[in-house]
Amino acid sequence: TEPLAPFFIEKPENTSAKEGQSTFVEVVVDGNPFPKITWYKGKVEIAEGVKVKTEVNTTTGIAALLISPCRQPDESPYAITLQNEHGEVRADFNIYIKAAKDDGLDFRELLKHRDKQKKKIEEEEREQINLKPPQIRMDQPEETGGGDDNGSGSRRSSIMDDRRPSLRRVDQENLLKVRRDSKTRRPSLAEVVPDWPTLHKVKRPEKEKEAFVEPLQDIKCKEEDGEITFNCTFCKPSTRIRWLKNKVEIFHGLKYHFDSSGAKQKLTIYKLHPDDSGKYFCRVNDIETSAWLEVKPAIPLYDFYKELPARMEVFRTKPTILEYHVNDPNAPVKWYKNGVLIDTEKDKRMKYHQDMTRCIFRIFKTTKADEGEYTCQIDDERGIKTTGSVYVEEPQWRFETKLPATLEGDENDKIELECSVQDEDAECDWFFEGEKILPELYPDRYEIISYGKVRKMVIKKLSPTEDKGRYECKTGVMSTHCDVSIKPALRIEKGLKDIDALEEEDLTLEVTLSKPDPRGKWMRDGKVMYPDQKTVILTEGNVYKLKLKSVGLKDAGEVSFQCGDLKESCKISVKESEKPPRIDATRFGKSVTIKAGRPLDLEIPYDAYPAPTMVWLKDGKPVQPGDGSSCQTSIDAKRCKLNIEKSKRGDTGQYELILKNAKGEVKIPIAVTVLDRPGKPEGPMKVSDVLKESAVISWKPPLDNGGSNIERYIVEKQDVERGTWGPAGEVNGDNTSLRVNKLTPGKEYLFRVRAVNKEGESEPLETSGTTLARNPYDEPSAPGKPEVSDWDKDRVDLEWQAP
Secondary structure, eight states: OOOEEEEEEEOOOOEEEETTSOEEEEEEEEEESOOEEEEEETTEEOOOOSSEEEEEETTTTEEEEEESSOOGGGOEEEEEEEEETTEEEEEEEEEEEEOOSSOOOOHHHHHHHHHHHHHHHHHHHHHHHHOOOOOOOOOSOSSSOOSOTTOHHHHHHHHHHHHSOOOOOOOHHHHHHHHHHGGGSOOOHHHHSTTOOOOOOOOOOOOOOOOEEEOOOOEEEEGGGOEEEEEEEESSOOSOEEEEETTEEOOSSSSEEEEEETTEEEEEEESOOGGGOEEEEEEETTEEEEEEEEEEOOOOOOOEEEOOOSEEEEETTSOEEEEEEESOTTOOEEEEETTEEOOTTTOTTEEEEEETTEEEEEESSOOGGGOEEEEEEEOSSSOOEEEEEEEEEOOOOOEEEOOOSEEEEETTOOEEEEEEESSTTOOOEEEETTEEOOTTTOTTTEEEEEETTEEEEEESSOOTTTSOEEEEEEETTEEEEEEEEEEOOOOEEEOOOOEEEETTOOEEEEEEESSOOTTOEEEETTEEOOOOSSEEEEEETTEEEEEEOSOOGGGOEEEEEEETTEEEEEEEEEEOOOEEEEOOGGGSOSEEEEETTSOEEEEEEOEEESOOEEEEEETTEEOOOBTTBOEEEEEOSSEEEEEESSOOGGGOEEEEEEEEETTEEEEEEEEEEEEOOOOOOEEEEEEESOOSSOEEEEEEOOSOOTTSOOOEEEEEEEETTTOOEEEEEEEETTOOEEEEOOOOTTOEEEEEEEEEETTEEOOOEEOSSOEEOOOTTOOOOOOOOOEEEEEETTEEEEEOOOO
16 A cells, blocks of 8 residues: 555534533544544643543544533634644644533532531531520519509519510529429419410411422333323422423423423423433422433434446546435445445555545545446445446556756766656656666666656666667657767776875875866865965876975875776875974963962973974073972973973073074073062161151162062151051152151151062061151250369359260
């Protein structure tokens, strides 16, 4: 059987159902292989469960979706998809849910109602339990006589008490006392006066409970009976009679007829149908009686109202459709060909499909063997049938595009002969020099391809002796031909040989073909080569040249020439030649700046043969690793290295790398700057212009600024008596003096200064001695004690120490 994309024989239709009832949707599908069926509600795939069921019959192609029971949320757009390896198809439909307005309560509502009644009964019982026992009045006199002789007072009191009764709280002892005293009470008038009228309890007649005297009885009947009557009798005549079917009220009309005669009630149902089956109710107020009605369907009389055509002519390979109509969708039919029952399970080309009363028998791809007399017979006692004859004719196929008149190919190459037909089902045969080509006999030489309207034959490997000639394609009575010629194959006349070259030499590779061909290309290690500064590609007729200028070590490898299926290759070996050291200065910087404490790594790539000697200089002096030095140097075949693990300010300087071999030498200078804190400012630190509250401090810049400019100077002062340093002021890096203010007169001070750059502060420079805060013109100190050095009668000479 041929593959077939999925399709709908009968698509799904929109359907509706009442809430609480069941509904189903049915489709008829086909495809080869049989398609996968998926149902969707909206955009969500439907999964099978208790409520939703799906069924598929691959024999009949019928698929169904069942929902039971239906609820309002089930109303939604639905879809079904069919899918197999040849395609996919989709159909949409809707399910509508009608609200059951007059339906009786469903099971959930009945449960709610029963719970409410149970709760009400429990509340009433609880109230009865909580009632207090009756209490007896204790404020009445023991005797009815009282203080009034005519007794009017007691009667008035009795009347008032009867009008306004009240309960008094008493204990059990008082209750017993009242009962004992009642034996000594005064007798009533009814006991003393004969024939005194007394009150008697009125006996009211009990209300008769309403019910159906004669309930409805179940009825079983046939559809042929035409009509039936339900009878029942209520306990009394009533006008509030209602008839219901399946809890839904029905009304008097052409279908239902109500008749009421006193307490007797009748329901007559006309034109019986199996759909009339169900449970019927007769309801008076809240009282009802019910019975079941079962209507057995009548035996249908199946017949054709549109028969098969008596004669039908079809073309071979085309689909054949036999169509007729029956009077009932349930009519059982069987198909026969020439009196033999047709089994569609054995022949998958044949399918039977029924859409209501329309019946279709299909043959998807008709063959000559399908010709004959086809009969459709209703499978019942009457056995009515309809017959038609099918005649299969050869199709009149034609070419849409023909083969080219001539076609030329290369030896050992392949060639395709292609044409197209007007009908996709057209059958074509291929011929070579009048002899039919059978690809199954020569699978290595021929391949026949057919898709859509295209018909193609491929000759896989052309041979000038066997495949040259006329090829012809025939379909029906039409034909088209093509003369094929074959060019001799391309050959290599002169090939490549392995080459041993010396570095920086020029090489020339040459290949000669049997004839010119524009497809020739040069390749290195599997990649196509293109012309550049060092590569020249030339083509001179059938001679192909490749020139490599100044080959290097990286040019070593496999070089090949390829033209079509031809390939020639060779290996190039390059030996290294002697050359002086060379350093590409563009690959690294000429100066390096790092922070103190960070590692210094200088790595210089070079090229030289033989291996050179390496010398590192710093400020013109050789760098000697070891002996306590933190500097390490090394060299390998490609790089020179200098490393300082923890750099310091003293590593700053002008470095130079010298590489030397027998062919020459090269020098590379590198300036290294290590950034650190600046050195201590230069002294001596001078104090001038001293006053009692200020003084001028001056110093010299540090010899080493740490590799970056001095940003500022920090000046501090110390009161000698206190012994602590405090800020005195700051100046920018261009100034080296500062007037310090806010000195305390008479105090002695020390001063110091620090230089600051981006890396931090330097060590301080301090004054060598203390400075007294005083004005230069202040009063002198006290002189020494005077002493008499000489005297006379009229004089005294005194001496003392100067202040």
